[in-house]
Amino acid sequence: MVAELTFPVRYVETDAMGIVHHTNYVVWFEVGRVEAMRQAGLDYAAVERGGLFFAVAEVHVRYLSPARFGDRVTVRTGITELRSRAVRFDYVVVDAESGCVRVEGYTRHVPIDRAGRVTRIPRELLEALRPAVAAQN
Amino acid sequence: MVAELTFPVRYVETDAMGIVHHTNYVVWFEVGRVEAMRQAGLDYAAVERGGLFFAVAEVHVRYLSPARFGDRVTVRTGITELRSRAVRFDYVVVDAESGCVRVEGYTRHVPIDRAGRVTRIPRELLEALRPAVAAQN
Amino acid sequence: MVAELTFPVRYVETDAMGIVHHTNYVVWFEVGRVEAMRQAGLDYAAVERGGLFFAVAEVHVRYLSPARFGDRVTVRTGITELRSRAVRFDYVVVDAESGCVRVEGYTRHVPIDRAGRVTRIPRELLEALRPAVAAQN
């Protein structure tokens, strides 16, 4: 399953080149990740309140074409790896109208506890996320 | 006393108008505030670790001329009100070369504890901050 | 008329106090402003492509209670002053569930052209924005 979320570009996200600054796609990945968990029935805010955090271990982005203020973008997010000690999400950001791909990328995460120690994702949470695993993103 | 801090504009701080996005001056106020406390001998990170937080209660900014990428800016920060339950900082951001004023503004703060309840600034901390009170900003 | 827009808090918008960092409400004001214009039939991205920019001249925010990750917030935006050389927007940000007020504030804007010179808002644009003027925000 791939979760989709569409929203407009914010003006603050642009830079002096007149396009969306490259860091914002990484923010949108995060927004897509939370949405993918939500669509799987998982409230990530509640997960954190319960003491489990998906610390970011790696980020990769390839930039193909620029989004601009005035555009609406769609973030497609799928889980592409799901183990008790590692999760990977893959993302594609496309223009909501034309479907033109803006960026693609992935993030890897390690579950940690409140003290910052690596921990295991509990079984029931792994089961909840299982349907969000994308056959192919 | 007025604390001064000079730093270059970051590219990410620009927007599609080719100038610094207006929200970043509020970030720079915060940077100036931490520096004003530091120059008064107070490590704000340590203050927070001790359980005291200067929650932002009000922000005001007047924008006079725009900063751009390539500029260096100077933030001048003074404490203009200092009571056990309220602190006000005033700021002027100027171009570091020309001295041209970019923005001026102030922030008001309320001391809170870890639970978010309004508390009092301890006497020794008030005393430490006293020299940072600006006769006139 | 007051335009409403509801969206979830982004994780990146939080800070080490565990709440939304105070600068993000100013970002949300901008998002609300663009939405208020859109509901009045004005595409602000097109306005800028046409060479007119609503430069920010003043920002004021009062913080009443903190939003957190996991919350959905509603931004209510109204135009409270509309002249050919000055526009003021007023905002209230509330929790989308409880209606609890998080912040209130306003921004003042001056119309400028591509070269950064103060200009006049064309009559047809003023007419388009007229219905967005709030009787009372």
Place this chain on the structure above:
Amino acid sequence: MVAELTFPVRYVETDAMGIVHHTNYVVWFEVGRVEAMRQAGLDYAAVERGGLFFAVAEVHVRYLSPARFGDRVTVRTGITELRSRAVRFDYVVVDAESGCVRVEGYTRHVPIDRAGRVTRIPRELLEALRPAVAAQN
């Protein structure tokens, strides 16, 4: 040659986990990149005013340990590939006191003109950047 730049973490850069939000390291890469060019005698703001832009084509970050508010961080930046149509920068962010590595990563860039078309980096600019090429980052 590897360019170094040291600065304090900004409060706004923290998130609800109490650490620096992962997107800010990508901002710091940009700050380091501009500094690396500056140390090579190149004013990137002037380069852009001249109509040449180093568009970001790829970003990669590995997160090893978290920075926090109160820390000072050092960004070490080197050019690791320099061709007329492609530039790669490599980065290491370390704690300025302990030297503990926070993140490492790279960015790839493509030179574009004002219209967004891929162009060539002029020979004199390539020559200027040559000394910034790191033997090993």
